[in-house]
Amino acid sequence: MSFDINNILRDNIKKLVPYSSARDEFQGEASVYLDANENSFGSPLPDAYNRYPDPLQLEVKQKISKIKGVPPRNIFLGNGSDEAIDILFRAFCRPGIDNVITVPPTYGMYEVSANINDVEVRKVSLTADYQLNLEAIAETIDANTKLIFICSPNNPTGNSIDREDIETILANFNGIVVIDEAYINYSRQKTFIQELTEYANLVVLQTLSKAWGLAGLRLGMAFASEEIIEVFNKVKPPYNINLASQKLALEALDNIEQVNQWIKTTVSERERLALELSKLNIVQHIYPSDANFILVKTTDAKAIYDYLVSNGIIVRDRSKVTLCEGSLRITVGTPAENDTLINTLKNLSL
Incomplete structure (x- = not known):
């Protein structure tokens, strides 16, 4: 089934002439910048925060590209x-x-x-x-x-969601399929980035x-065809990623070995935590996880949650979420x- 972006792109977005910033109109380096009405004297901070950031974050993208x-x-x-999620709604719905x-x-x-965007949500619950x-989604x-x-x-x-099922939807749906891989670094499943072509x-x-x-930087990534990325760049605010975030991201992206070590430790601790929790009488089931958290079905989620809060430990009560009844996300x-x-829960008697 062939996909044509023009069949789903909103007409007003097709006609949209994006805002052209001063930094869009000039590429390269200069000795005197008098084009963007900035404060030419500088800023109270040591770095040159008086200048607008790169609107397309090319240096950061080049580093991400290599990784x-x-x-x-x-x-x-x-x-x-x-x-990115909000732009998808505004551009295509x-x-x-x-x-x-x-x-x-x-x-x-x-x-x-x-x-927020006044778009109907059709919910098709996951299986048990x-x-x-797949059948319910198709219908x-x-x-x-x-x-x-x-x-x-x-x-x-x-x-993780079954890869073949996702591929079935990708091959048979004329709209956009959004795969949110926020936790992919902890997963045994490979990323769908490899399938972009x-x-x-x-x-x-x-x-x-x-x-x-x-998490404090608020920096998300979307990977897609050049056509879809052009739509994102057309709709986004001119300087959506501030200069401080770009500089800090560049610094962080040089530390991939440290990140990989944290991932290994987290996965190891995930297995240990699941094992230790499974020994507790208050735990009925621990669901398999490919993320940096585990979903735990308990005998009384609210009581356990309140007990942990009283001991200065905060988890997430998901017991009112569809198919997660009685469960805590840890x-x-x-x-x-x-x-x-673990030691705090061992002292709990319900």
Whole structure:
């Protein structure tokens, strides 16, 4: 099934003339910059923050390109992955007309962005083992379905979605399939970035917030065809990634060995944490995880959550989420933090 971006791109976005910033109109270095109405005297900070940042973050993208094996022209950087999600709605979904499909339980921001943009959300629940219900998804798609969101590894369940099922949707859907890989660094499954040349309708989201430890920077990545990336760049604010974030990202991206070591430790601790928790009477089931957290079905999620809070330990109560009844989502901490959690739960009597 052939994908044509013009068939789903909103007419107003096709006609949109993006804002042209001063930094868009000049490339290279100069000795005197008098084009952007900046404060030419400098800033109170030691670095040159009086100047606007590179609107396309080319230096950061080049470094990411070397790590990910994707050309810079296929990379979009957003203020968190949430910005990329929002742009997808604004560029491809007509308010009050189009719809998107989500597969709960899943990351809640897809629905929030849809509601903000007045776009219908059609929910097709995962199966009991947290995999895609392909038949139900196929029945839910209609002529106005523009986006399908699949989080893999999935949040809050932690498992990876079957790769062949995702490929089936990619091959048979005329809209855009968004694979959110925020937790891919912890997964045994390979990234879908490698499939960009095969599927023109594929958008892969990743982030520097998890394995890279840069949640405070709010720097998300989208990987897609050049056509789709051009749409992202057309719709985004001119300077969506500030200069401080770009500089800090460049510094962080040089430390891949440290990040890889953290990943190994986290995966090891994930297995240890799951094993120790499984020995507790309050734990009924621990779901397999490819992420840096585990979903734990308990005898009384709210009581356990409240007990942990009273001991200064914060986890996430997911017991009211579809298919996660009675469950807590627990991030894998440092070995010391995990020990504190385990020992605290051993002292709980319900």
